[in-house]
Amino acid sequence: MPLEIKKVGVIGAGQMGNGIAHVCALAGYDVALNDADPDRIRSGLATINGNMAKQVAKGSVSETDRQEALAxxxxxxxxxxxxxxxxxxxxATEREEVKRKIFSALCQxxxxxAILASNTSSISITRLAAATDRPERFIGIHFMNPVPLMELVELVRGIATDDETFEASKTFVTRLHKTYAVAEDFPAFIVNRILLxxxxEAIYTLYEGVGSVDSIDRxxxxxxxxxxxxLQLADFIGLDTCLAVMQVLHEGLADSKxxxxxxLVKYVxxxxxxxxxxxGFYDYRGEKPVPTR
Ligand SMILES: CC(=O)CC(=O)SCCNC(=O)CCNC(=O)[C@H](O)C(C)(C)COP(=O)(O)OP(=O)(O)OC[C@H]1O[C@@H](n2cnc3c(N)ncnc32)[C@H](O)[C@@H]1OP(=O)(O)O
Ligand SMILES: NC(=O)C1=CN([C@@H]2O[C@H](COP(=O)(O)OP(=O)(O)OC[C@H]3O[C@@H](n4cnc5c(N)ncnc54)[C@H](OP(=O)(O)O)[C@@H]3O)[C@@H](O)[C@H]2O)C=CC1
Structure with a gap:
């Protein structure tokens, strides 16, 4: 019998983890939010509260749904x-050794x-699955940032992912009112293979003096x-994540392009x-973002 998903665990309460917890709770799943740092869990919960309040103010979520989801x-x-x-x-952070450690502890x-999934932006699902005791029940479920607003989720099967896990993941994504695109397990999948x-290149354009931060973004x-x-988007994603994805592409595809x-390395x-x-490429400490170059 296919596994019915009722409770979803999310590891890493940063910008993506809190967004994933947010949409799961609104879709009626029970959610457990974990992070290495308990303060991050509290700030993640506060962010979810604030983002749901924005949705209530916009009229896309009712106050009752917000309260039920938070509970x-x-x-x-x-x-x-x-x-x-x-x-x-x-x-959690886009580093393979961090993720491997998380999965080996989780399997205990x-x-x-239970199905295990990674929201990795770029790392091989097959390799991560191999760090678990259940490669057939492992899959890439890759959300886009900001999770509550972005419609797409990439689904990435590792070499061993079974059909039941794939089907359960499709049902899960659909229940979140999102649309999936299936990507093969190659470095950075589809969206980040193209976007990053x-x-x-925009950062090279800045580095070579072709334009300022302001000109390039404009x-x-x-x-x-x-x-x-x-450059605004790079700051939004996180420059550490952008660099990690480029390193996975560079090493994984062995192409100097x-x-x-x-x-980017220097900023990180x-x-x-x-x-x-x-x-980052902007300084956000004042009232308005100011370009740093
Ligand atoms: C790196 C990876 O692995 C993969 C990736 O994710 S790559 C990144 C993919 N994402 C993108 O490319 C995002 C590009 N940017 C956009 O599409 C848009 O700028 C955006 C959707 C983020 C924002 O759109 P915008 O038109 O500028 O609207 P903005 O005014 O900022 O926000 C729209 C509304 O959503 C709300 N909102 C913003 N973030 C929110 C969140 N996390 N949760 C809930 N509501 C949110 C805002 O408060 C705003 O509400 P109002 O209309 O009431 O003001
Ligand atoms: N940013 C984006 O646009 C997107 C990112 N992703 C992917 O999502 C993942 C998270 O990215 P994002 O949310 O942006 O990153 P953040 O830096 O915002 O959050 C990562 C969180 O993981 C925590 N963490 C680190 N190590 C562990 C651990 N061992 N156990 C539990 N938690 C841990 C970090 O804590 P601390 O800070 O204390 O180290 C931090 O709270 C990455 O794999 C990224 O590639 C996917 C789609 C889009």
Missing amino acids: RIVAADKTEDLADCDLVIES VVKPE PMIN AMKLGANHPMGP YRPCPL EAGWLGRKTQR
Whole structure:
């Protein structure tokens, strides 16, 4: 009998993890939100509360639905608190060794039939699955940022992912009122294979002095009708994540066209990771974002 998903665990309470918990709770799933840092869980819950309040103000969510959804989310301070989840989605930092450790600890506590998923932007699902005791019940469920507003989810099967897991994941994504696109398990899948080289090229354009931050973003917003300029979007995604994706593309496809721009490396080394650290290609500490170059 196919597994019925009732309770979803989310590991990593950062911008993606809180968004995933948010949409799962609104869709009626019980949710357990975990992070290595308990303070992150509290700030993740506060963000969800604030984002749902925005939706209530807009009229897209009722106040009753907001309250019911918030009541469905519990803080899971320890991995053991995820034991009764039917599906666990890992959404921690984009580093393979971090994710592998999370999955090996998780396998000690979750029931054998639970599905494990990663929200990784780029890392091989087959390799992550191999770090678990259930590669056939492992899948990539890749949400887009900001999760409550973006319609797409990429579904990525590893070499061993079975049909039951794939079907259960499709049903899950559909119940979230999202649309899936199926991607094969190649570095960075579809969206990031295309989007991140574009962002990296925008950073090269800045690095080579072709345009300022302001000109590059203005050019792509008004000249190509993108909702955000590429440097604004890089800051939104997080420059650490952008660099990690480019490194996976560069190493995984062994093609110099994916070489991360040295300026991106420098920003990450400075700890200027974009919006989440208040500084990246823009400085967000004042009233309005100010370009840093
Ligand atoms: C890296 C990866 O692995 C994959 C990725 O995700 S790549 C990144 C993919 N995402 C993108 O490319 C996003 C590009 N940007 C956009 O599409 C748009 O700028 C956007 C949808 C983010 C925002 O759209 P916008 O028209 O600028 O609207 P904005 O005014 O900021 O927000 C729209 C509404 O949603 C609300 N909102 C914003 N974030 C929200 C959130 N997380 N939750 C709930 N509501 C939210 C806002 O408060 C706003 O409400 P009002 O209309 O009442 O003001
Ligand atoms: N940003 C984006 O636009 C998108 C990102 N993704 C992917 O989602 C994942 C998360 O990204 P995002 O939310 O942006 O990143 P964030 O940096 O906002 O959040 C990551 C969270 O994971 C926590 N974390 C780190 N190690 C562990 C651990 N061992 N156990 C539990 N939690 C841990 C971090 O804590 P601390 O800060 O204390 O280390 C942080 O709270 C990444 O794989 C990323 O590639 C997917 C789609 C879009």
